[in-house]
Amino acid sequence: MFAKPRISGAPVGGSRGSQRVMDTEITRPRRSAPISLRELADRLGARLDSPATEPVSPARDTETADSSPRVAVTGVAGGTDRVLPGDVFVAIPGARTHGASFAREAVEAGAVAIITDAAGAEHARDAGVPVLVVEHPRSALADASGIVHSTRAIDTVLFAVTGTNGKTTTTYMVRDVIKALGLRAGLAGTVERIVGNKHIDTSDSGRLTTPEADVLHGLAARMHEDHVAAAAIEVSSHGIDGGRIDGLPFDVSIFTNFSQDHLDEYGTMERYFAAKMALFTPEHTRRAVIVIDDEWGKRAAREAQVPVTTVAMDAEAGADWTVEVNDTTLAHTEFRMRHRSGDVVDTTVGMPGWFTALDAALAIAAVLDSRLGITADDLRAALGERGGVHPSVPGRIELASGDAPVRVYVDYGHTEASFRTVLQSLREFTDGRLFMVFGADGDRDRTKRPAMARAASEVTDVVVVTDYNPRTEDPTEIRRTLVDTIRREFPEREVYEVAAPAEGIRKAISLARAGDIVFVGGHGHRRDVEVGGKLVPFSAMDAVRDALRAEGWLTSA
Numbered sequence: 001m002f003a004k005p006r007i008s009g010a011p012v013g014g015s016r017g018s019q020r021v022m023d024t025e026i027t028r029p030r031r032s033a034p035i036s037l038r039e040l041a042d043r044l045g046a047r048l049d050s051p052a053t054e055p056v057s058p059a060r061d062t063e064t065a066d067s068s069p070r071v072a073v074t075g076v077a078g079g080t081d082r083v084l085p086g087d088v089f090v091a092i093p094g095a096r097t098h099g100a101s102f103a104r105e106a107v108e109a110g111a112v113a114i115i116t117d118a119a120g121a122e123h124a125r126d127a128g129v130p131v132l133v134v135e136h137p138r139s140a141l142a143d144a145s146g147i148v149h150s151t152r153a154i155d156t157v158l159f160a161v162t163g164t165n166g167k168t169t170t171t172y173m174v175r176d177v178i179k180a181l182g183l184r185a186g187l188a189g190t191v192e193r194i195v196g197n198k199h200i201d202t203s204d205s206g207r208l209t210t211p212e213a214d215v216l217h218g219l220a221a222r223m224h225e226d227h228v229a230a231a232a233i234e235v236s237s238h239g240i241d242g243g244r245i246d247g248l249p250f251d252v253s254i255f256t257n258f259s260q261d262h263l264d265e266y267g268t269m270e271r272y273f274a275a276k277m278a279l280f281t282p283e284h285t286r287r288a289v290i291v292i293d294d295e296w297g298k299r300a301a302r303e304a305q306v307p308v309t310t311v312a313m314d315a316e317a318g319a320d321w322t323v324e325v326n327d328t329t330l331a332h333t334e335f336r337m338r339h340r341s342g343d344v345v346d347t348t349v350g351m352p353g354w355f356t357a358l359d360a361a362l363a364i365a366a367v368l369d370s371r372l373g374i375t376a377d378d379l380r381a382a383l384g385e386r387g388g389v390h391p392s393v394p395g396r397i398e399l400a401s402g403d404a405p406v407r408v409y410v411d412y413g414h415t416e417a418s419f420r421t422v423l424q425s426l427r428e429f430t431d432g433r434l435f436m437v438f439g440a441d442g443d444r445d446r447t448k449r450p451a452m453a454r455a456a457s458e459v460t461d462v463v464v465v466t467d468y469n470p471r472t473e474d475p476t477e478i479r480r481t482l483v484d485t486i487r488r489e490f491p492e493r494e495v496y497e498v499a500a501p502a503e504g505i506r507k508a509i510s511l512a513r514a515g516d517i518v519f520v521g522g523h524g525h526r527r528d529v530e531v532g533g534k535l536v537p538f539s540a541m542d543a544v545r546d547a548l549r550a551e552g553w554l555t556s557a
């Protein structure tokens with residue numbers, strides 16, 4: 001299924017600056033060979049809609065069944081927000097609305113044809129362009145995108161990263177290892193999409209961690225065109241079961257870990273696990289790299305339907321690669337990866353916490369397993385020259401306090417497991433007090449709130465509960481669950497309830513003394529929160545800096 005390695009990446013200089021660009025400068029190839037609508041219909045097994053009634057508008061008169069084969073398609077769009085002239089618009093029946101009710105809008109934006117289901121055809125018929133009918137428009141979106149962009153044949157080696165925590169961090173590790181090898185790299189995930197040195201914020205590109213199939217295929221085609229040697233794609237469970245990754249030829253897929261999340265969507269851990277495991281099948285990936293430190297990981301390695309390389313911190317786990325942390329400071333984590341064959345990679349990651357060593361080790365193991373054809377010697381030489389893996393991961397244990405003697409970290413983690421992992425690591429780095437500022441999501445799994453409150457309080461000295469991202473829920477109720485849990489289960493803990501997140505951050509920083517660490521969990525890189533169903537600007541990074549200045553810890557502008 002996969003072609004012999006052909007590294008097409010031009011070397012990138014480490015000093016080259018990044019460039020913010022328009023969405024389509026990354027998510028679409030520059031050139032697309034037009035494909036006739038007839039050929040597309042044949043390959044999709046779609047039928048041309050032939051309404052029982054006569055055409056109702058003059059526009060439709062000119063777009064009869066006979067004329068449709070002459071229509072040339074140069075792109076695919078699954079939403080009206082991303083239609084370009086020459087596209088076929090795939091109208092999907094969603095949970096909230098049917099895409100076909102936006103058919104006219106799509107045509108006004110330049111769509112030359114519409115693909116939808118029988119129900120959608122009823123709406124789309126009057127839009128003035130040929131309508132193709134399929135049984136499953138969501139599958140057709142991925143299939144049509146793969147056909148139009150020829151994504152099965154791309155040279156770019158694709159890595160998928162899934163798991164409950166650490167997806168974003170691990171994608172940046174993969175990108176950094178690829179760059180260290182002197183190759184052009186790409187990335188797509190919760191924070192941004194990157195092709196070479198061009199970046200677009202995910203908030204300007206549909207907001208989804210794993211974008212819809214048309215965007216992902218367009219992005220992959222652009223990467224191929226721009227000679228990106230390899231790219232790391234963050235794959236959420238919604239991305240897998242929503243068909244967003246269908247048709248993309250992942251070379252190696254990484255499983256970081258698995259713990260409670262998204263139960264509002266999946267109902268049970270079993271169903272959530274099954275959604276993730278669908279990635280580890282020959283339909284989606286050639287190989288897998290899986291962490292087997294716990295039972296879920298061991299099970300994932302057993303149930304994967306593709307060849308697996310296992311990785312563990314636990315020396316007793318019998319993994320292919322065992323990871324040992326040798327030294328850890330707030331600035332870096334030094335680690336050794338030992339292969340069962342005896343091969344060893346000694347290196348460093350420029351982030352604090354044992355889990356960052358694990359994420360970096362996953363990236364290294366995946367690159368070694370990939371069809372890039374990199375040997376352990378190549379890798380040792382590249383990382384040696386560069387002094388290890390040094391990703392800059394926006395909003396993941398990101399130091400927001402500069403040189404101030406109070407250290408403040410901003411982080412996107414919003415699960416019990418990520419709170420526990422990061423706080424336990426930070427605990428080791430201070431003899432002073434450890435502060436936790438956090439809240440919990442609204443309109444999402446309520447059962448995880450007490451567990452988050454527990455994880456926030458176990459090893460900390462002071463906890464500040466604030467609003468986080470209430471969406472349409474009453475934020476007071478969310479805070480009450482968190483505060484009640486802490487007061488009941490950790491009566492000795494110093495706890496404050498401060499509704500406004502910026503004021504909560506200020507409260508923690510006002511109480512902190514030199515040597516203390518303040519951890520702000522949840523907001524990470526984000527620049528907004530959803531309150532009462534509306535997006536409101538808020539940046540934890542800015543709030544931290546404002547508070548540090550107001551408390552006299554920072555003097556710079």
Ligand SMILES: CC(=O)N[C@H]1[C@@H](OP(=O)(O)OP(=O)(O)OC[C@H]2O[C@@H](n3ccc(=O)[nH]c3=O)[C@H](O)[C@@H]2O)O[C@H](CO)[C@@H](O)[C@@H]1O[C@H](C)C(=O)N[C@@H](C)C(=O)N[C@H](CCC(=O)O)C(=O)O
Nearest residue numbers: 078079080092094095096097098099102208209210236238
């Ligand atoms: C459950 C889920 O994943 N839902 C996604 C799904 O929504 P839906 O099926 O309800 O679609 P809909 O809103 O009814 O719209 C139907 C169709 O009409 C189209 N449309 C709609 C309106 C319009 O003006 N024009 C238009 O063309 C839409 O593009 C869509 O194709 O398709 C929509 C269009 O792409 C997505 O925005 C929406 O994600 C919602 C917003 C969401 O919150 N998804 C989350 C759960 C998610 O996917 N999260 C994961 C990360 C999870 C993690 O942190 O691990 C992610 O990958 O982002």
Ligand SMILES: Nc1ncnc2c1ncn2[C@@H]1O[C@H](COP(=O)(O)OP(=O)(O)OP(=O)(O)O)[C@@H](O)[C@H]1O
Nearest residue numbers: 164165166167168169190355411412413418421422
């Ligand atoms: N291997 C790991 N195990 C546990 N926690 C981790 C690991 N790697 C990173 N983390 C922490 O988990 C939190 C989430 O990290 P990250 O954003 O990388 O994960 P994610 O899976 O992309 O999450 P999301 O889907 O919510 O964006 C952060 O606190 C991060 O520091």
